[in-house]
Amino acid sequence: MTLLASVVSSSRARLFACFLRLGSQQASPLQLHTGASLAAKSHYEVLVLGGGSGGISMAARMKRKVGAENVAIVEPSETHFYQPIWTLVGAGAKPLSSSGRPTANVIPSGVEWIKARVVDLNPDKNCIHTDDDKKISYKYLIIALGIQLDYEKIKGLPEGFAHPKIGSNYSVRTVEKTWKALQDFKEGNAIFTFPNTPVKCAGAPQKIMYLSEAYFRKTGKRPKANIIFNTSLGAIFGVKKYADALQKIIQERTLTVNYKQNLIEVRADKQEAVFENLDKPGETQVISYEMLHVTPPMSSPDVLKTSPVADAAGWVDVDKDTLQHKRYPNVFGIGDCTNLPTSKTAAAVAAQSGVLDRTISLIMKNQTPVKKYDGYTSCPLVTGYNRVILAEFNYNAEPLETFPFDQSKERLSMYLMKADMMPFLYWNLMLRGYWGGPAFLRKLFHLGKS
Numbered sequence: 249m250t251l252l253a254s255v256v257s258s259s260r261a262r263l264f265a266c267f268l269r270l271g272s273q274q275a276s277p278l279q280l281h282t283g284a285s286l287a288a289k290s291h292y293e294v295l296v297l298g299g300g301s302g303g304i305s306m307a308a309r310m311k312r313k314v315g316a317e318n319v320a321i322v323e324p325s326e327t328h329f330y331q332p333i334w335t336l337v338g339a340g341a342k343p344l345s346s347s348g349r350p351t352a353n354v355i356p357s358g359v360e361w362i363k364a365r366v367v368d369l370n371p372d373k374n375c376i377h378t379d380d381d382k383k384i385s386y387k388y389l390i391i392a393l394g395i396q397l398d399y400e401k402i403k404g405l406p407e408g409f410a411h412p413k414i415g416s417n418y419s420v421r422t423v424e425k426t427w428k429a430l431q432d433f434k435e436g437n438a439i440f441t442f443p444n445t446p447v448k449c450a451g452a453p454q455k456i457m458y459l460s461e462a463y464f465r466k467t468g469k470r471p472k473a474n475i476i477f478n479t480s481l482g483a484i485f486g487v488k489k490y491a492d493a494l495q496k497i498i499q500e501r502t503l504t505v506n507y508k509q510n511l512i513e514v515r516a517d518k519q520e521a522v523f524e525n526l527d528k529p530g531e532t533q534v535i536s537y538e539m540l541h542v543t544p545p546m547s548s549p550d551v552l553k554t555s556p557v558a559d560a561a562g563w564v565d566v567d568k569d570t571l572q573h574k575r576y577p578n579v580f581g582i583g584d585c586t587n588l589p590t591s592k593t594a595a596a597v598a599a600q601s602g603v604l605d606r607t608i609s610l611i612m613k614n615q616t617p618v619k620k621y622d623g624y625t626s627c628p629l630v631t632g633y634n635r636v637i638l639a640e641f642n643y644n645a646e647p648l649e650t651f652p653f654d655q656s657k658e659r660l661s662m663y664l665m666k667a668d669m670m671p672f673l674y675w676n677l678m679l680r681g682y683w684g685g686p687a688f689l690r691k692l693f694h695l696g697k698s
């Protein structure tokens with residue numbers, strides 16, 4: 249019996265929800281965490297919470313500033329995942345193994361790895377507490393705790409993942425189920441969802457739809473597939489230029505998009521999904537599926553929701569230009585856990601890391617931060633097994649394109665960048681604190697243009 253098949257009781261379901269929530273972070277239980285220190289100090293000049301994309305990148309940059317021995321990262325997971333590749337894993341285009349590396353290998357050498365969960369933040373006393381009852385104090389704090397996956401907010405999940413025909417690219421534990429459901433598809437509805445909450449990589453819920461459509465075409469199943477994107481949003485994408493390009497693809501490939509439809513229940517034993525109509529409270533619709541891809545509701549990590557560093561919605565309350573906390577000047581935030589009003593992506597984290605590096609440098613010298621984050625974020629909209637529309641934009645949802653060609657066109661070159669070039673950049677430059685986004689390339693390619 250598989251682990252999933254054994255998840256039947258509600259308490260087990262809650263435990264499983266916990267695993268899924270940590271989906272991007274949990275490790276193979278067989279790995280030894282050789283990099284974690286057994287005798288960590290109790291005070292650091294720079295303390296980083298979270299060892300994901302933002303945390304590791306910033307630790308590498310801070311190491312160069314204050315010395316490795318003065319930096320520590322609090323991170324419980326033994327495996328670090330490059331999550332953007334899960335879109336391709338779910339479509340069978342990359343193996344899951346290509347997405348993860350031991351955390352010990354990505355922690356900058358000499359930086360302390362405190363292998364624990366943060367359970368409490370006390371910015372008034374410049375300290376945090378961990379789940380193994382340690383108190384750690386700091387001079388500067390960088391919060392990079394990511395976003396939380398709330399599968400259990402959908403009735404019938406996460407235990408529904410024990411059944412076939414359902415998957416989710418958002419968790420390491422369910423991404424391969426998407427690929428299985430795709431392969432098992434015979435005929436009927438293939439449904440893709442988008443929740444009624446902020447999400448990371450807002451393009452990912454529809455990328456897997458385009459890939460699935462391409463897969464059905466390739467395998468001769470397309471005439472028997474009714475492909476439906478049920479989204480809580482009122483538009484296909486937030487930037488007009490790319491939304492127009494996507495609408496064209498949706499029409500050409502006869503995909504059905506239903507707006508303001510929010511998944512509230514999965515009856516996995518009957519292969520039924522229940523949606524609420526956000527425009528008509530109380531109205532629900534039950535749709536049978538042959539394949540269901542779930543994008544879960546997401547929220548700020550629980551440890552932040554009630555902490556003094558959070559805004560009313562639970563996100564780390566930072567200045568949108570400098571990433572410095574609005575009330576605690578020695579506290580900074582980066583990535584998905586912040587209230588920066590931009591799309592939550594690793595590409596955004598890269599650009600933020602360059603700005604935050606400059607901000608902290610100046611704060612350390614008692615100077616005023618000058619470098620401003622423009623909200624740069626990017627979403628490689630995978631529209632097939634060899635096609636990508638590369639959306640890049642700023643806080644104002646204005647395109648901020650790197651390359652000197654129209655990026656709203658589907659291109660093989662952009663697919664190769666997404667599938668091969670970006671992972672290389674991530675592991676070799678970004679996590680080592682040497683990639684602050686493509687702004688310099690943009691300047692280079694657009695030299696001479698006004």
Ligand SMILES: Cc1cc2nc3c(=O)[nH]c(=O)nc-3n(C[C@H](O)[C@H](O)[C@H](O)COP(=O)(O)OP(=O)(O)OC[C@H]3O[C@@H](n4cnc5c(N)ncnc54)[C@H](O)[C@@H]3O)c2cc1C
Binds near residue numbers: 325367585627
């Ligand atoms: C399916 C999918 C597709 C995506 N596609 C793209 C894409 O094409 N392009 C792109 O740029 N981005 C993409 N992303 C988004 C990208 O992966 C995230 O935006 C990025 O990883 C955010 O970095 P972060 O540091 O904020 O959070 P994360 O990288 O998620 O790191 C958060 C870290 O905090 C740790 N943590 C959590 N709670 C605690 C605690 N209490 N104590 C200590 N540590 C804790 C976690 O273990 C984790 O390591 C995609 C994501 C997914 C899931």
